[in-house]
Amino acid sequence: MxxxxxxxxxxxxxxxxxxxxxxxxxxxxxxxxxxxxxxxxxxxxFTDIHVAIGHDYVYVKFNDMRSLYSHKEVREYKYGHKYHDENKTFIEGEGYLTKAFDAVAVALRNQQNILRTFRLSWHPRAKQTNREQTAENVEFFYERVRLLLVNQPFQFAVRDFSIQDTNLPRVLAILQHLSPETIRKFEISDVNYGSWRLGVIGDAEQIMEQMVETPQWTSLSYIQIIHTPINIPLHNFVYCIEFEIAVESVTIEEIVRLKNTLLERPRFRRCKVMTRTEFNFDEIIPFRNMGALLNGYRHPADNCPYTYRCTIPYTIFQLAVTLRDVSFEINRVQRRQQNKLSNMTDNSVKSFSDMPTDVIEVIVEHSELKEQLILRKVSRSLRDLIDTQKLDYKQIIVDARPDHIFVQFNEHFVAYLDHQKLDIDISQMSSIYKYTTIIRMPPGGDWIQTAFADLELALKNPKNRFQMIRIHSFDDDAGKTVYKKLENILKPFGDRKIHVTRFCARVVEGPQLLSILPHLQPGFLKSIEIEHNVDLAENIDFLIDSQQWKKAQDVEMYAIETPIPIECLVHLRRFDVWIESIEVQDLLKLRDNLIISPIFESCSIRSYSGSAFDIVEVQKILGLKQPSSEKPQSMLLYSIPNSDAILEIYVDNHYVYIEKA
Structure with missing residues (x-):
């Protein structure tokens, strides 16, 4: 019992x-x-436990009380004068290790304990001749700690955990049995005695992949991995307030990506990354281009010639990126911190917003779209100024899917996702999506509304001019949502039209097309492309009577069976359409109109009903000639009167192609 x-x-x-x-x-x-x-x-x-292991002793600090466990009398000076008040326990043989562990285990076994710090280390006074014995003692003590934590039915609560160990499987096992609700600081280090290093034990890459997936890792605010470079992607640290790590190598591109990510982390304060290989600054010629890569400006700093500052949007802070030969640092600093090395009368750091308005306007005018949108986030005054300028929009492509939306702004792709959707496997998609930025909404966020808010920003500026706007969807419901949202954006514009040269639409219903087309500027709109198997019979009169249609030069209607009259096409430069039927007399009427058109270049017409063409009859009625031997026999020619030009007419069953040459 x-x-x-x-x-x-x-x-x-x-x-x-x-x-x-x-x-x-x-x-x-x-x-x-x-x-x-x-x-x-x-x-x-217990609030603090520090353990330092030597070759013939274990030094343990419980809160402010120090204890020394050894199998012999250890000379006082070995630990320095400040440890004269330590409690000494001498045990014959190897029992001092067990005695020291039992003392530490009292705290680790108690579920009510919440430690501020728990530190396991090699004692820095170990002599070179005693390193092997020290390593054996460390192995004994660390393994006892691991087994104790693994076999306990609860996770031990500690805020700051530090371990001097490169046995990564053991470090992972210990970390997994610390409470994620309390742990905030995590430090791993190698033994740092001159040139002596233990080196990593275990498959570092595999273990670190497992470690970053633990709830303990994602709860951390501070991470330090030093003395032992480990290959681990930098994005695994961006959720920390501070981190200091050593990696095998790092590239300028990785620094730029890290900086861009940290700009969106309001809790971030600083980081330092050390590497074994020097940065190849020769890749950046001249070096001042680094400022363009970081979207920042050169800032003189004490003892460091390569510091760049980037403004954090909507804050009074900046990220200071400092590059050295084998390391770099990123620090959160106040925007107007005094520049000690400046010889100017005004020593305060100038931000972009401090420039004269006319200078900013010139810079915005000569910037690319991505740079303009970044500048827009610097401050409210700069945003108000940029919103009145013509931005460098060239094309907008909307690709709607059932659970996400792709939007292409010029060459920049953005994917808007719901928070529950798994990551998109972009590698399996078209190569154009290789560099897509993914915007995932938090719980309760509306990814559709966010996507169309960015679209509205582009469309509402009356000075913007677009080369192309394309609305695309293979899902009917998603397509209906897109057109409804766009209509809601465009209606408040009233009589103001969108200036776009080429409009492409994949529609499900005729009213979808007609909800957008009237909002496009006639005359500026040169090309209309419509695709999808949709019946436009009820809307065709409205379409061909619109000013957008009458002033367009190019029309393409793919897989759309439309009863469109021939006379509504002859004013175009190029057209490719499907119509209900076409007879030889229609071809004659078309020929007579095309030969007097000053802009006509080519056309193709497909009919989806009626009888097939009789080539002999077509040749006779239209007055066509057989081509020379080097051209296809199905190609017929018509010489335009009073001109050196000819019409090349290709006829095949229900298809006609005409080109002016």
């Missing part, structure tokens, strides 16, 4: 539980079992 300790008077219990950690550890081994059980189950005085 399990031992049940009798009741202990409250006065004795309170006396024990309010004493310091060192006193409790002392009486725990001297009093009866019932007192030990009370201490193990109730006493929680």
């Amino acid at each position: 399990d031992f049940q300790p009798p009741d202990i008077p409250d006065v004795i219990r309170d006396y024990i539980l309010h004493e310091n950690a060192f006193f409790v550890l002392s009486i725990k081994t001297a009093i009866c079992r019932r007192f030990r059980d009370v201490i193990d189950s109730n006493y929680t005085p």
